[in-house]
Amino acid sequence: MPWIQIPKVEGTASRQAHADLPANTYERELGKEGFYGPATQMHHRHPPTGWSAIEGPLKPHAFDTQKLDAAGEGPWQSPLLFSNPAIRIRFLKLANNMDHLARNADGDELLFIHRGAGDLYCDYGRLTFREGDYLMLPRGTMWRIDVKEAVGALMIEATEDSYRLPEKGLVSHQAIFDPAILDTPKIDEAFLAQQDESAWRVVVKKKNDLSTLTYPFNPLDAVGWHGTLMPVRLNWRDIRPLMSHRYHVPPSAHTTFAAGRFVVCTFVPRPFESDPHVLNVPFFHSNDDYDELIFYHAGQFFSRDHIYPGMMTLHPGGIPHGPHPKALQNAEKKRGTMTDEVAVMVDTRDALDVTDEARAIEWAGYVDSWK
Template identity: 65%
Template sequence: MKKWIYRPHIEGNASRQAHADLPEGTVERELGKEGFFGPATHMYHPRPPTGWKSWEGPLRPRAFDCVRIKPHGHSPWDAALLLHNAALRMRFWTCRESMDHLARNADGDELLFVHNGSGELYCDYGHLAIEAGDYIVLPRSTMWRIDCAAPMQMLLIEATNSSYTLPDKGLVGEHAIFDPAMLDLPRIDDAFKAQQQGAAAARDWAVRIKRRNEVSTVVYPYNPLDAIGWHGSLHPVRINVRDIRPLMSHRFHLPPSAHTTFVAGRFVVCTFTPRPFETDPGAIKVPFFHNNDDFDEVIFYHAGDFFSRDNIHPGMITLHPCGFTHGPHPKALGRMLQQTKPGTDEYAVMIDARDALDIDEAATAAEFHDYHRSWQQK
């Protein structure tokens, strides 16, 4: 356990309660450690701390439009690499037709998030029907393929040399956010048994294995997804964002870490789902300005009305690297204390990465280059 240098102190005109009862005419800025889990200080400013006039240099907020990324091939190893570091590889994949081979990731667990479309996933463990809004966790080296009737778009998040686990839910207990009983598992059902039979099952099957970001191909003279049964506690799981029940407080705006869905070695995956706005008159009702200086923050916008952002549509990604303050856009800030509707209407996937992320060519080619100007008052 870390022994932080810790002595709570109030200086000047400040609120005693974070995210509520701000001094009149001020906005709040949080300076925190360890992604909202460590010590923090709350500053109160007369102007938004995002009121910059100009920006030079490589560090800046970034936005990318995945809708503009052209599909390449029908294998997950053809997917466009967007962001990466030693612990994480984030790709965007348009699966235009059913896979004629099996994929296997030997570099780490794979998390699939289905943005559009639906299909059937077959893997070592059986069959799962998948659709928009599904998370599918595939343990490292699972063999799998997807059958799709129409193109599917997916965000692929690799936990490089690591595993996905569930977050520690602390005082609220194991059944908060989602009960583990809500996790669906692959089944050895009729659909799985059917793909083990007939001419398609008798042909050669290629397994494309990714290891150290290079792909090797192993060919079988039969379909290797031929299990007749299994037992154990290692297996893929699926949950849909509709089944996630967010933590809420009507008197206090909770930080993004309250919405953690999966935890990997050097990053976490959080999910934003619709929820009521805070009702306490003094509580802020938008994300607070913050310096999340131990993490790079990535958000993939899946569906709905993204209440803290302007000019963002489904399929876009924002990257807020550590080193500067970020928070709501001006239009959202105008509703800091009073909203015009009872709750949020958004689904988004957030990744907090402990190590700096590199931006790859596919993301740069789909970048909205003036995103850093979007905080400037019109």
Template identity: 60%
Template sequence: MGGNKNWIPVRGAQGVHSRQAHADLPAGTYEREISKEGFFGPAAFLYHPNPPTGWSSFEGPLRPRAFDLNGLNEAAGSPWNAPKVLHNKSVEVRFWKLSGAMPDLARNADGDQLLFVHSGQGDLFCDYGRLRFEAGDYLYLPRGTIWRLAPEGQAAILMIEATNGHYTLPDRGLLGPHAIFDPSILKTPEMDEAFKDHQAESGEYPVRIKKRGEVSTVTFPFNPLDAVGWHGELAPVKLNVRDIRPVASARYHLPPSAHTTFLADRFVVCTFAPRPFETDPGAIKIPFFHNNDDFDEVLFYHAGDFFSRDNIDAGMMTFHPSGFTHGPHPKALKNMLVQTKEATDEYAVMIDTRDPLDVGDGAASVENHAYVDSWKAR
């Protein structure tokens, strides 16, 4: 997310402030972090007598936005027909609902594909075999893989495409390679009996290939998922959010970057999973107010109780463009002072993009225009 840069050297302090970030705030103040490189670069911490999001009005395209993706009711057999939610030159996000098995095969020739299963269960058939999937699964598909989803009934998928790019795992540094999740938990497809039965089905097989945003169709008189074996270091994999063990600190609220799951060329995908609340009496116990001015921030809410947001339910998405201060809702601030729970109870997918995102027609059709007012004091 970050990188080696020769920043202008600054070290200073003025007025009333805490000795350390995110801890022991001066009485009656709200901390605001201004940082570079998604919390990896230099930062300043300012202390205000009023909540930095306490605006009385917010007009213009920079306003925070929220979308209820549950309202996208139209099912699409092809992933390339799914409503577009957010996009830029490096990433394309769609929300895809299926009412049954895909009638055709798909192939993405533009970039790696990441499918997050919001609801439903079934089988993924691909060049490499079969993967069983369920809600909470990330399904990683390398560019060029031929694949087909066969859910058992309804399914809803958040698709995150690394346009003209690829996914990698983050460097976990001093934590070591087995922290957060051990790579051995990643499951690859199997060429089992169910896969062989799928291979044996007769008929014609159209493959819908997306390249440069356009779809071509290649039709085979046999099932092109006909490989009899494979080996190597490149394959689809599955990771469930329940297998993610987030890092936590009893004395310091860690930034979202600590929860990075996948890296791409110009964006990251993070996962918020249940974790213990900070127990130190001086530590901030909720996301802090911040200016993350180098990245747009997107959160898709999958399941649980989203403690930093009010009136946000599973299947909704929030979008905070870079360039303004944001942070917890007023209700979350009040709850922090009387927090009785020992741990969070939420699963959410976060997408941080270095390049500005455009809102697609799908998201615009299900926007909650009152979201910008949810920070107003009640």
């Protein structure tokens, strides 16, 4: 069914979004369906995040994954930080090789390697990985990790769902990243060498309960396969972001993977906007249909202050969010010609629940950082 849309201009307003803003105003975008639906640009006399206090549960949050407990034995021992019926987000820490296989029967799994390196062994073969890699594992894949360097990884489960590539629209299927760059596991000498007749455990998660299957042999015993369903690897360095020197493109332009009720976006270094009449920091926005969770991987996120790699922020739908005051003050004083940031954003259509494990690593003063 079509949206109710009546193009209209009221009062003092710019002719185009994010450009030629009226003097001494702050733009806020109100949108439906994240950045995919109809939207209006509002022009305010004061920053929409200029609150003096917030009471109640609806407030921005920040968390520090570096404060999580020491490394565990596998993914299901990793703390669950955020969830809703469509997604479950954990942070995996491994210092040693996994001594068992894991299988997620609840949905596809996406790992983003924040630090470390190693080999992922799965039904399909061996896949090496390093810092900055995404590893997408289809639902039901058996896998384990051999650690070369201690691993810290964001885990994003698409509960009862599958990961797909976003629609590319006008810019062709090769835009953002060419699917030809996706790497797949190999049945190589190392994979064949790990096959043995020793007892192996497979810890299966289904409806968030764990079951253990024990085999008298290594069930990663494939000798070949063919088809169109398989794990894939993508490094953020292979992403070529959409950008415009005359327009600050919305986060939806950076979508990397999509599921039914959320999207995963990747922010990577890109040139600053060069047109003197356009915004070069993220615009204030009220996308009340989505929660916005960002994991900061590397660099300095130019719209945030006191946020460093390994931290996460959660901006729930229902209150406006946007750049920090320092970012606004320095908007015209760019640090060089390129942004310096790598971050993973998860926009969820359903509100995220914050677990006790996440609250234990929360920076409570984040809500006051806009004052």
